[in-house]
Amino acid sequence: MRELFKLIIVVFLLQVADFVGIIAKNSDTSDKNRCVNHCYKGEPSTKNHIIANNSNTINKNSCANYCYEDEPSTKNHTEKPLQKNALKRIIGGIDKNNNNFKMELGSCDVKLKEHIKKLQICEAKFSLQNRNSMETNMKLANREAQIRDLKSQISRKSSAQNALINAKDDEINKLKKELHDLKANKGNKSALLNAKDETINTLKENMIYMLKAKNDHILNLRALLDEKNKQVSKYENEGEDVPDSVIYIDGTRRIQVPGNPSFSAPFVRPISDWTVILRRVSRNVSFSRHWNEYKNGFGDPNGGDFHIGLDNLYSLLRTGRHELLILVKDVIGSTGYARYDNFKIDNEQASYNLLSVGEYKGTAGDSLTFHVGLNFTAIGRDPVNRAPGNDLGGWWFKFIKKNERAWLSNLNGNYFESGIAPNQRGITWGSFSDFNYKVSLTFAQMMVRPRR
Template identity: 40%
Template sequence: MAQDVSFPEQCHGYCFSVLQPFIDHFLKLKEATDDNDKMKVEKIHSLELTINNLQSQLLKSETEIKNNVEQIKVKDEQIKQKDDQIKLKDDQDEEIKNLREDVKMISCLNSPNSVFEMKVKGMEQFESPFDSSRWTVIQRRINGSVDFNRNWTDYKNGFGDERGSFFLGLETIHLMTLAHPHELYIQLRDVNGTTSYARYDDFKVGSENEDYKLKSLGEYSGTAGDSFSYNLDMKFTTLDRDNDMSEKGNCAIAHAGGWWFKNCSRSSLNGKYYDDGKITACQYYGIFWGTWKNYDYTISLTFSQMMIRPKPLKKKVSF
């Protein structure tokens, strides 16, 4: 007698064989989906890293741009300042050029110690000693006939006899040295007839608004020693205009003449004139150049002469 088999039992083998391909297909789809999801996660992570990196680069770029903008502002300000300096220099060069055009020698004899007439812009025509080497005498002491213990106005305008002892005038000296670079030559002689000299290659005196400051001397050369550089950048002092640095009083009064005193000075060519070349106690300082006489201020020179002449203009070399 045959045994009864239920339908599920009868279907089990057959149904499995029919469904197996579908199950395998779904398993493969699931694996593929899982792999795809994994790839998506990895790709998203990679994109996040890329975005973070780009954001960092963008922030860095923004900082660099900001710094560059600040640097550009600084450069612009520097360029503006340079432009202003160039404009100021151009204006000064034009003013100096005009002054040079207005400084004219009208007549000059070839013999030593001759006198020539000069016209400087802003001043009346004046006379000044002149020699064949184009040196213009701006100060001379040969005797005591002219008193050099003068006020500000006298030193500004000049005084004395151009053929003897005299002072050309600070305003004239200022305009001459402003119009063109000048060198300074100082001649000295003592009572025994011994001579010496000092020379400076860039002499310049400021304006009255600057109290005729000794603005430049340049390099020294000579046999008398450098007793003038001590006075560099000092304003001129007279008996009625105290511009020195001395705490003991007005140096011009003690030295009986105007000069570019500091505290007070190692030189003074406008002091009291002593015929015998000697100073005794309680007398005014005389005419002295400290380095030449070992700072013996009892010695007073019996001759001094300050001369200036224009320096040759340097030619520009083109390459």
């Protein structure tokens, strides 16, 4: 569009130049003619003579030279005003033409500006149309992509539907075949029904027999369960009358507490679930031990002197509430027991503090509640100096003042076969021996089991 507009302006300027040339040419010719006419005015004889003699060109030039002669000696005084008037008319015509040209040029400029404005409007409309066209193309492209996706989905659904139809057709054909087979075997229906009835009757008879056998088995199991319940009830209350056989154990077993290594410990009667944690039957094993030995355990779990180890005891008691049973016997054969329903100790960092023993019942007397809240002490972790040969072993002792301590019981003391401890450092249970600490027990056993 801009190139076309430039071409229009060039053509217009060329036309204006031609117009100016024509005006100048016409003005020159008109002036010459008026001058010639003036030269020949009033002289017909001379004009005709000159024309007759074919001297038209020479005389015209001579007359023209006279009209435009600048030398005052040769110019006629009467013809000078005519020359000035002719020049004024020519100049006036040129000015008029110039004014007309300016007016036309101004009109063309206005029209040109209008064309430029229209051209700008056209360009804006064309740019808007281009943007609209681009947006339309983008929308069409998106629509085409959506159409392709829909076609793909329809194709997949169509494939799935075809597969489903094929599967249904196969199922229908299978049902048709079964129906055909049933129709073919229709004649044998009565025989099949009779065989079915016989089978049902046989199954009923077998079922009745099995139910009777199962019922008898249930009755036997109930009888066994009642007997076991009686035994459990008996062993739950054992200790109130302790026979001599209780001092023996039935074997050892491995105990595994989650998060801790397994360990071996003796037990008394598997059904009673009592686990032995301390056993004193002879002087074969010394209980004057260092702290680490009481921590890890020592002795013979297979019926001899034995200590389970305080770490193992702490892990075992952490699994739930446990009850404690203590059996004692003196040199003359007297026996007794002490039973507590909530036995708990703390960990090594707290010196295996005796946290609780619970409620007491028994025949040996309560000589352990006094020790609740006390720390366990042994060689290596004891504020009292332990003299060699005069050691009390490890126990929950109460400290009164420097190098003095008090206790009501100590099942880890020195073993005296005679049953007498002259230095009062023997195996003691104060309430059982009327708090005579020269009496040393010849048998002591501590057992725990989960509280029922």
